[in-house]
Amino acid sequence: MMNTTYSSPIVTVDSVVFQLVQQKLAVLLIARTNQPFAGIHALPGGYVSAGETTLTAMTRIVAAKAGIELADCGVVEQLYTFDTVARDPRGHAVSVTYMALGRNIMPQLRSDTHYPQFFPIDALPEIAFDHAQIIQYAHERLKSKISYTNAIYALLPELFTLSQLQTAYEAVVSHPLDKRNFRKKILGLEIIHETDQTFRDGAHRPARLYRFNTQVVTNISSF
Amino acid sequence: MMNTTYSSPIVTVDSVVFQLVQQKLAVLLIARTNQPFAGIHALPGGYVSAGETTLTAMTRIVAAKAGIELADCGVVEQLYTFDTVARDPRGHAVSVTYMALGRNIMPQLRSDTHYPQFFPIDALPEIAFDHAQIIQYAHERLKSKISYTNAIYALLPELFTLSQLQTAYEAVVSHPLDKRNFRKKILGLEIIHETDQTFRDGAHRPARLYRFNTQVVTNISSF
Numbered sequence: 402m403m404n405t406t407y408s409s410p411i412v413t414v415d416s417v418v419f420q421l422v423q424q425k426l427a428v429l430l431i432a433r434t435n436q437p438f439a440g441i442h443a444l445p446g447g448y449v450s451a452g453e454t455t456l457t458a459m460t461r462i463v464a465a466k467a468g469i470e471l472a473d474c475g476v477v478e479q480l481y482t483f484d485t486v487a488r489d490p491r492g493h494a495v496s497v498t499y500m501a502l503g504r505n506i507m508p509q510l511r512s513d514t515h516y517p518q519f520f521p522i523d524a525l526p527e528i529a530f531d532h533a534q535i536i537q538y539a540h541e542r543l544k545s546k547i548s549y550t551n552a553i554y555a556l557l558p559e560l561f562t563l564s565q566l567q568t569a570y571e572a573v574v575s576h577p578l579d580k581r582n583f584r585k586k587i588l589g590l591e592i593i594h595e596t597d598q599t600f601r602d603g604a605h606r607p608a609r610l611y612r613f614n615t616q617v618v619t620n621i622s623s624f
Numbered sequence: 625m626m627n628t629t630y631s632s633p634i635v636t637v638d639s640v641v642f643q644l645v646q647q648k649l650a651v652l653l654i655a656r657t658n659q660p661f662a663g664i665h666a667l668p669g670g671y672v673s674a675g676e677t678t679l680t681a682m683t684r685i686v687a688a689k690a691g692i693e694l695a696d697c698g699v700v701e702q703l704y705t706f707d708t709v710a711r712d713p714r715g716h717a718v719s720v721t722y723m724a725l726g727r728n729i730m731p732q733l734r735s736d737t738h739y740p741q742f743f744p745i746d747a748l749p750e751i752a753f754d755h756a757q758i759i760q761y762a763h764e765r766l767k768s769k770i771s772y773t774n775a776i777y778a779l780l781p782e783l784f785t786l787s788q789l790q791t792a793y794e795a796v797v798s799h800p801l802d803k804r805n806f807r808k809k810i811l812g813l814e815i816i817h818e819t820d821q822t823f824r825d826g827a828h829r830p831a832r833l834y835r836f837n838t839q840v841v842t843n844i845s846s847f
Contacts, residue, residue: 408674409634412718451631451716455707482705482720484678493674495635497705497718545843549772620768 410484410493414459415446415532417480417539418469418501421556422519426543426572428536429508430526431466431515437490438529444536445517446496455479455497463501467517468509474501475555476618480539488531500539502555523575540573547573550620551592554613562600562608563587590621633707633716637682638669638755640703640762641692641724644779645742649766649795651759652731653749654689654738660713661752667759668740669719678702678720686724690740691732697724698778699841703762711754723762725778746798763796770796773843774815777836785823785831786810813844 418429430442445466449458456479460471471477480498488494508517520526522540525533547553547570556569567583587593592614599607641652653665668689672681679702683694694700703721711717731740743749745763748756770776770793779792790806810816815837822830 409632410672410674411632412635449633449707449718451633452709454709455705455718479704481702482678484672484720486675486677495672495678495718495720497707545772548843549768620771 410495412449412455413446413489413494413496414449414455414462414499415444415483415496415535416459416463416471416499416501417444417536418463418467418471418474418503418506419539419543419556420503420506420519421569421572422521424568424572425521425523426540426575427519427521428525428539429467429469429506429517430520430528431517433529434515441529442520442526443529444498444532445515449497456499459499466511466515468511469506469517471499471501473506474503475616476500476502476552478618480535480542483531483535485531496535498535498539500542502543502552504556504558543573546618550618551590551613551615552618554616557613560596560598560600560610560612562610564608566593566611592619592621633718635672635678636669636712636717636719637672637678637685637722638667638706638719638758639682639686639694639722639724640667640759641686641690641694641697641726641729642762642766642779643726643729643742644792644795645744647791647795648744648746649763649798650742650744651748651762652690652692652729652740653743653751654740656752657738664752665743665749666752667721667755668738672720679722682722689734689738691734692729692740694722694724696729697726698839699723699725699775701841703758703765706754706758708754719758721758721762723765725766725775727779727781766796769841773841774813774836774838775841777839780836783819783821783823783833783835785833787831789816789834815842815844 431445433439433441433443445463447462449455463469463471478500480500482497484495486493553569563584571578593611596610596612598610600610601607654668656662656664656666668686670685672678686692686694701723703723705720707718709716776792794801816834819833819835821833823833824830
């Protein structure tokens, strides 16, 4: 460590893990077992040690508190660093936050019982610290990100129908989209392509299955 | 502070201040006076104290080291938090970085002589720490940002010709743009409007002056 008497804020991490649950955007929360905010829901997070990166710390903490491998998420990116002085009543803690997008994520109950669980973002319980603000920031980032990248692929299975894709976009932007305009726009972006496979849902006509051109986040607007 | 023996990384800030200098994108650097990297150029940065936000610290440090008021920049936004363990030889320091976009910024030589100066990003001197990587990250963010927002307004005067605007875009994307396509695209975005004023440059025909619709960063792509 530095040879200094400087009093620095503590470095922490918090993670916003999103997935679709029953066609709704949902976020991973744990129930806190300790004070402050014991019994209240919060994002999985914790302290960073000198000598580990924030992503290493985040991966360690999400595995320990929710049994989830962050590396299994299709997109993991640093979000923003929240640093207001009063955000943690225990002292000034700067939180480097991450957003992860995944699918079929199954949180595991750990021995220290933090009850990890996905909640639809339109029906969140009471939230500890400034984590409601962090979730809102992540949601805005995600809305913005799907408007200029293909990042929504991380919320979808490898093969999907145009209806499924529209449902995913609608879940993120929180309002219905016109089917005809949506299909015209999405096909015009040239980020997905038709496969020769179809999907039959009950009595409906079989629907064509599509696939993203790439499973790497790619900018789709340009100058 | 927290009642803990936890060893946390130190929190620092570094700032990437961009402006156009002679039609080129340029970044503010200071010459370091202390070890490590004494005499080598670096971004203006320093330590964050417990009890101040990173933006407060950044504003204090940029004023102290370069005589620049960050608040005078048209855009100031948090960029990314750089956290690799070996980035500072003195110990693990997590740097919350900011990008600022301005114009007519005049660095002041301070009494502790850090020689603040703008360098074109295509002709940078040797750079200390991981600051070359931070500058590159900021440049990529800026390229991306001008493709989906109106943020380039912060690099331009309030009134500008379409040629000046094209020059600004070209300075950021680092390659020439086709004049006809550029004008069609920029007018189609509906982020600027014509004024009734013109500008005469020497023997050329007077050129129409334009103005941004808003001096607030606004998303221009949408779903």
